[in-house]
Amino acid sequence: MSVVVLPLPGAEAQAASLAQLLDATAGSLEFRRFPDGESYYRIASDVSDCDVVVVGALRDPDPLALGLWYVADTAREMGARRIGLVAPYLPYMRQDARFRDGEAVTSRSFGRFVSQAFDWLVTVDPHLHRYPTLDIVYSIPSVVVPSAPAIARWLQANVTRPVVIGPDSESEQWAGDVARRVGCPSQVLTKTRLGDRHVEISLPEPGLAEGRQPVLVDDIISSGHTMAEAVRHVRSAFGAAPLCVGVHALFAPEARRLLLDAGASQVLTCNTVPDASNAVDVLPDIAAAVRPLLQAGA
Numbered sequence: 224m225s226v227v228v229l230p231l232p233g234a235e236a237q238a239a240s241l242a243q244l245l246d247a248t249a250g251s252l253e254f255r256r257f258p259d260g261e262s263y264y265r266i267a268s269d270v271s272d273c274d275v276v277v278v279g280a281l282r283d284p285d286p287l288a289l290g291l292w293y294v295a296d297t298a299r300e301m302g303a304r305r306i307g308l309v310a311p312y313l314p315y316m317r318q319d320a321r322f323r324d325g326e327a328v329t330s331r332s333f334g335r336f337v338s339q340a341f342d343w344l345v346t347v348d349p350h351l352h353r354y355p356t357l358d359i360v361y362s363i364p365s366v367v368v369p370s371a372p373a374i375a376r377w378l379q380a381n382v383t384r385p386v387v388i389g390p391d392s393e394s395e396q397w398a399g400d401v402a403r404r405v406g407c408p409s410q411v412l413t414k415t416r417l418g419d420r421h422v423e424i425s426l427p428e429p430g431l432a433e434g435r436q437p438v439l440v441d442d443i444i445s446s447g448h449t450m451a452e453a454v455r456h457v458r459s460a461f462g463a464a465p466l467c468v469g470v471h472a473l474f475a476p477e478a479r480r481l482l483l484d485a486g487a488s489q490v491l492t493c494n495t496v497p498d499a500s501n502a503v504d505v506l507p508d509i510a511a512a513v514r515p516l517l518q519a520g521a
């Protein structure tokens with residue numbers, strides 16, 4: 224079975240590494256915008272009778288969303304067998320309920336859209352808060368790759384005596400898993416969100432961190448306010464500058480400055496969203512999840 228890995232614009236480095244890990248062909252996709260803003264896509268690799276893995280860097284999904292459809296549809300027209308999507312960061316998962324009448328529950332609409340274009344989906348730690356599993360919103364087979372093993376590998380290699388701290392109750396799933404794998408204590412703070420850019424966080428138990436390096440772990444760093452507030456409390460309670468680990472580096476323009484001003488010792492992320500802060504490599508874990516899907520369709 225031949226496998227071609229195609230990058231959507233912005234995912235070239237991720238796709239090249241994934242192709243190498245999968246021992247697949249690194250395919251080429253040409254893309255440009257016409258002066259009126261419409262998109263031009265060309266699959267410049269032979270995909271006929273191949274399994275195609277499309278890799279999307281979907282931090283800013285709207286300009287690329289139609290491209291997901293165009294590329295999958297074109298690959299099918301060119302005779303591809305099965306077409307999977309690797310979206311290391313899966314967008315639109317946070318709008319997971321209709322909080323006000325008439326609101327678009329974009330997680331569900333985006334899920335239906337992707338499920339029509341692709342045969343399977345692999346992603347890393349999607350924001351599963353009100354949905355217990357991705358199957359609620361994606362009707363195609365999907366695999367969730369946990370970032371905890373890769374983060375734990377990084378901490379084991381780079382940090383002595385960490386204590387892992389999640390900034391809110393939702394982050395328990397990541398913080399607890401990382402701590403168990405590293406074999407260190409963990410703690411979760413209590414967050415109250417007062418607005419898009421205003422959060423309050425409870426004080427942790429200082430005794431837990433005695434002689435340990437605090438490591439804050441969260442799935443998403445977006446505005447940076449959740450992490451920055453946690454940094455301030457950890458600093459005042461533990462008297463030590465925490466290391467911040469985010470799975471997905473969404474980073475609104477002011478986020479990095481907020482975290483450094485709050486006193487983070489270092490801010491690093493997984494390579495699910497291409498960014499200078501990427502230090503934790505989750506691509507081997509993604510490749511391990513993709514292989515069985517390719518074999519299942521062989």
Ligand code: R5P
Binds near residue numbers: 443448450
């Ligand atoms: C919230 O539910 C998530 O787990 C993150 O804590 C949140 O998305 C971070 O957002 P921000 O950086 O805007 O505070």
